[in-house]
Amino acid sequence: MQIDKTTYDDLSLFSREEEYSIFHKINFTRTRIGRDWLLEYFNKPFSDLKSINETQKILSLILQHEEKWPNAISNGTIMVMERFYETALDEIPADSNVINANVYRIFHNPDYSIIRYSVQHFSDFINGMNIIIDLFDKDDCPELLQSLLDRAKFLLSHEVAQSLNKKKSNLKSLSAQVVYYGYYLRNRFKSFALELINIYGMLDAWYSMAVATKKLRFTFPIFSDQKQPVVDAKSLYHILLPTPIAYDVQMNEQTNFIFLTGANMGGKSTFIKAVGVSVFLAHLGMGVPAKQMRLSLFDGILSNINVVDNISKGESYFFNEVQRIKNTILKIDDGRKWLVLIDELFKGTNVQDAMKCSSTVIKGLIKIHSSLFILSTHLYEIGEELKQYPNISFKYFETEVKDDQLEFSYQLKDGISNDRLGYLILKREKVVEMLEKL
Numbered sequence: 001m002q003i004d005k006t007t008y009d010d011l012s013l014f015s016r017e018e019e020y021s022i023f024h025k026i027n028f029t030r031t032r033i034g035r036d037w038l039l040e041y042f043n044k045p046f047s048d049l050k051s052i053n054e055t056q057k058i059l060s061l062i063l064q065h066e067e068k069w070p071n072a073i074s075n076g077t078i079m080v081m082e083r084f085y086e087t088a089l090d091e092i093p094a095d096s097n098v099i100n101a102n103v104y105r106i107f108h109n110p111d112y113s114i115i116r117y118s119v120q121h122f123s124d125f126i127n128g129m130n131i132i133i134d135l136f137d138k139d140d141c142p143e144l145l146q147s148l149l150d151r152a153k154f155l156l157s158h159e160v161a162q163s164l165n166k167k168k169s170n171l172k173s174l175s176a177q178v179v180y181y182g183y184y185l186r187n188r189f190k191s192f193a194l195e196l197i198n199i200y201g202m203l204d205a206w207y208s209m210a211v212a213t214k215k216l217r218f219t220f221p222i223f224s225d226q227k228q229p230v231v232d233a234k235s236l237y238h239i240l241l242p243t244p245i246a247y248d249v250q251m252n253e254q255t256n257f258i259f260l261t262g263a264n265m266g267g268k269s270t271f272i273k274a275v276g277v278s279v280f281l282a283h284l285g286m287g288v289p290a291k292q293m294r295l296s297l298f299d300g301i302l303s304n305i306n307v308v309d310n311i312s313k314g315e316s317y318f319f320n321e322v323q324r325i326k327n328t329i330l331k332i333d334d335g336r337k338w339l340v341l342i343d344e345l346f347k348g349t350n351v352q353d354a355m356k357c358s359s360t361v362i363k364g365l366i367k368i369h370s371s372l373f374i375l376s377t378h379l380y381e382i383g384e385e386l387k388q389y390p391n392i393s394f395k396y397f398e399t400e401v402k403d404d405q406l407e408f409s410y411q412l413k414d415g416i417s418n419d420r421l422g423y424l425i426l427k428r429e430k431v432v433e434m435l436e437k438l
Contacts, residue, residue, distance in 0.1 A: 001045040001283045002300030002331075006324070010305035010341070011276045012240065013042060022277055025239055026212035026286070031075045033197055034204025041205055045283035049223055049297055055206070055285025056220050057142045062210040065135045069207060070128035077121045077128075078197055084118040085190055092187075096180035105175045112175070115182035119164070122185055122193070126165045129156060129196060132203060145206075152199050155192045160184045209286040218287025221278075222294045228253040229296050229337045229372045231279065236290040238274035245410040246290075249275060251372045255393045257365070259383060260376040261417040262397030267410040268376040269305065271397075272341045275374060276301055279339050299336035302328050305343040318349045325361055338371040345377055355379050359386075366391055383416040 008014060015021035023042055029035045046052045062069075089111045093100040105112045129152055137149050156162065164181050185193065212218070216239060224230055230252045237244035245267070251258065262268050278288040282295060304324045325345075332338045345361065346354040359382045365373055366389050386392050396417035400407040 001047050001280075001298055003045065003280070004302070007276075007301050007303040007341075010303040011273055011280065011301075013277070013280065020240060022239065022281075026208065026216070026281075028208040028211040028215070029204050030073070030207070031078045031201065031204050033078055033201030034208060037201040037205035038208050041209070041284055045280060046285060047283075047297070047299065049225060052223060052283065052285045052297075054142045054144050055209075058145050058206055059210040059213060059286060060220070061136060061141070061145070062207055063214055066207075066211065066214070068131070068135055070131040072124040072131070073128035073200060077125050078200075080118055080121040081125060081193060081197065084114070084122075084185070085193075087114060089114065089186070092179060092183040094183055094187075096176050096183060098176050101176040101179040104179055112178070115186075116178045119178055119181045119185065122181070123164050125196070125200075126156060126161055129200065130165055132200075148199050148202060152196060155196050155199075158189075158192075161189065161192075209284065213287035216287075216289065218281075218289055219292060220286075221282040221288050221290075222292075223282070224294055224296050226296055229256060229298065229339075229370060231275065231293075231295045231339075231372060233275075233278065233288075233290045233293040233295075236274055236278055236288075236293065238270050238277065239289045241270070244274075244289075247271060247274065247412045251374075251393070253369050253391075255391055256369060256372050257362075257389075257392045258374045259362070259386060259392050259394050259416070260374060260396065261378070261380045261383065261394075262376075263399040263417065266397035266399050266408055266417075267412075268397060269343050270410075271412065272303075272305065272343055272374050272376060276303060276339065276341050296337060298339050300331070301339045301341070302331060303341040303343075304328065304345070305341065318346065321346055329364070332368055332371050335370050340365070340371055340373045342373070342375040345375060351379070355382050358382055362386060362392075363389075380416050380418050 011022065012020050013022045015024070018024040023039070027035060027038060029038055046055070090104075090108045092115065093104055133149050133153055133156075136145060137153070141149065156165075160181070213220070231249055232252070233247075233249045235246035236249055237246045260268050260271070274289070278290060278293065279295060279298060279301060281288050282293065283298065304321070325342075328340060332340060346357045349357065358377060358379055362375065362382070363386075365375075369391070383394060387394070394414065394416050395412055396415055398409055398411065398413055398417065400409070
């Protein structure tokens with residue numbers, strides 16, 4: 001599925017501030033290599049149902065055995081293994097008899113200590129990998145996972161690696177064994193070890209996605225293998241909110257455009273992002289923040305939410321809004337299925353101009369039935385002329401005023417809002433009073 005950098009930023013899929021990052025929210029990896037693989041998955045959401053369904057099966061299988069996932073493999077374990085190959089050591093004797101081993105221990109003691117410490121971590125790692133293989137090497141194992149397990153079994157099949165797994169408890173006291181395993185790991189096992197670390201990284205990333213699905217109470221979506229676009233979700237919500245409000249969302253070829261209105265802070269942007277994030281997570285093969293969700297496979301997500309000006313290029317806010325819409329049209333006019341998210345279109349020009357531009361853009365976009373659109377606006381006036389189009393669904397977030405105080409229900413309702421609360425907010429924050437005293 002195609003997603004550009006602007007959309008990644010708009011949906012907060014990544015963020016320097018971790019509390020605003022979707023990636024951080026679902027990152028339960030135990031190792032750096034696992035985090036790297038999770039990042040890889042985030043950057044390459046699937047474009048085919050086979051990969052999505054297979055990943056869902058893998059995560060479901062991991063969840064069945066989550067409590068048995070090995071604790072022996074930690075980020076420290078991986079770091080020690082990698083540094084063992086990066087550190088310059090005096091040559092380890094190939095003949096690890098007692099005399100050679102003790103000579104090496106006495107005259108190369110610092111290096112011997114590194115070897116002993118590293119061999120212990122290799123043993124932990126091999127033990128952990130064998131536990132994973134035993135857990136998932138079953139008849140119902142998905143093909144992708146099975147191929148990794150088969151490769152890991154081959155890499156661990158050498159009798160020395162298997163022996164190291166069983167000798168774990170004696171390594172601290174037997175110098176001959178330390179030297180013997182150290183030589184083997186250093187000179188015969190390096191490429192195998194690095195490949196096994198990479199395999200574990202993939203497993204760790206899946207483990208993170210599975211644990212996130214469980215801890216955040218996600219549900220696996222059901223994909224509909226159809227040509228027409230569809231999103232049908234019950235109690236969908238945004239995962240970055242501490243106490244989110246859930247929405248029901250129904251979009252299909254017949255009603256493929258949501259015209260969304262409501263006051264500032266009413267929940268429009270949150271709703272738009274919640275839909276986008278959920279569709280994105282679904283295309284990773286993991287669970288989504290909803291009680292249930294059915295959707296079609298999408299070819300891409302495009303957003304127009306946090307447009308900025310570019311002073312260095314002399315580009316205004318409005319110019320960049322126009323360019324984003326232009327690029328969106330060029331991409332989605334190809335008959336493929338896109339999810340298009342637009343928040344407050346044409347904020348960078350005057351009201352009359354914005355109304356004309358917005359109306360023109362909407363009337364053009366609704367001709368594209370192969371994609372789904374959610375567009376929010378303050379320009380509720382243009383809603384009346386759009387009611388003639390049957391594929392537009394009108395939704396709004398209601399705001400009540402009680403004793404000059406705003407109350408937001410964050411409930412999505414049918415219709416068009418006509419709230420005008422800017423002056424009220426200005427007055428409530430005592431800006432009007434401050435200006436009167438100037």
